[in-house]
Amino acid sequence: MLDISAVSVAYGQHRALSDAALTVGRGEIVVILGANGAGKTSLLKAIAGIVPCLPGKNVILSGRDLSRLPAHEIVEAGLASVPEGRGIFGELTVAENLLLGANPKRARGSEAARRQQVLSLFPRLNERLPQMVRTMSGGEQQMVAIGRALMSNPDILLLDEPSLGLSPLLVRELFAALRQVRETGVGLLLVEQNARESLALADRGYLIENGRIVGSGTAQALQSDPAVRRAYLGGIETGAA
Numbered sequence: 136m137l138d139i140s141a142v143s144v145a146y147g148q149h150r151a152l153s154d155a156a157l158t159v160g161r162g163e164i165v166v167i168l169g170a171n172g173a174g175k176t177s178l179l180k181a182i183a184g185i186v187p188c189l190p191g192k193n194v195i196l197s198g199r200d201l202s203r204l205p206a207h208e209i210v211e212a213g214l215a216s217v218p219e220g221r222g223i224f225g226e227l228t229v230a231e232n233l234l235l236g237a238n239p240k241r242a243r244g245s246e247a248a249r250r251q252q253v254l255s256l257f258p259r260l261n262e263r264l265p266q267m268v269r270t271m272s273g274g275e276q277q278m279v280a281i282g283r284a285l286m287s288n289p290d291i292l293l294l295d296e297p298s299l300g301l302s303p304l305l306v307r308e309l310f311a312a313l314r315q316v317r318e319t320g321v322g323l324l325l326v327e328q329n330a331r332e333s334l335a336l337a338d339r340g341y342l343i344e345n346g347r348i349v350g351s352g353t354a355q356a357l358q359s360d361p362a363v364r365r366a367y368l369g370g371i372e373t374g375a376a
């Protein structure tokens with residue numbers, strides 16, 4: 136469904152991403168693994184149209200070329216983002232944040248149904264609809280952020296380190312919710328440092344080093360790859376703990 140290629144990003148003289156290519160199918164969960172500064176966030180931002188890319192970028196969603204569209208039109212086309220730091224409005228309530236997520240034209244008219252879907256996905260938001268988001272816990276804020284993105288009725292959801300800073304229990308709860316999202320046919324592309332948990336969640340993965348995709352495979356194959364185990368699953372990698 137999502138097919139990207141030749142995605143390169145430079146910040147001044149610094150090349151953060153070179154010639155990245157990947158695909159995400161309908162209802163598929165794909166994880167991008169890489170160390171700090173490898174270029175993971177730059178890749179998601181490039182796909183979402185948030186950072187300028189070097190010439191040649193191809194971003195195709197369900198046959199439609201999004202390569203040269205501005206960020207808001209990319210959301211309209213069905214590609215929603217949950218950025219690192221969550222991108223929600225702390226001074227607004229949960230209900231208001233969700234409503235803002237339904238602003239794209241593709242979501243209008245179905246706000247109530249979508250909100251119902253988000254609340255069944257994250258039941259603990261139900262009793263917190265009037266609560267100001269900045270007073271919520273990190274995990275709850277992450278649920279609001281994912282809920283807000285889902286309100287736009289996306290075909291693909293991009294998530295930047297959704298498990299960051301969450302307790303193991305909350306990571307499990309969050310990833311269970313992401314499994315339910317994929318059941319609705321939405322494709323998920325997530326960036327994670329939590330390799331153990333995210334490979335257990337994902338169908339496929341890509342490895343990124345120094346701005347280049349250096350490997351890919353099914354989650355199962357990556358889990359048993361000795362180089363992946365050494366770099367991402369061994370010694371200092373402690374899963375969600």
Ligand SMILES: Nc1ncnc2c1ncn2[C@@H]1O[C@H](COP(=O)(O)OP(=O)(O)OP(=O)(O)O)[C@@H](O)[C@H]1O
Pocket residue numbers: 146149150151169170171172173174175176177178
């Ligand atoms: N706005 C910017 N201006 C200059 N350099 C940047 C900018 N954003 C990112 N970089 C640099 O580009 C490289 C890739 O950064 P990026 O945030 O994409 O990596 P990442 O893999 O997401 O890292 P992390 O896991 O630490 O978030 C890094 O060297 C970073 O310092």
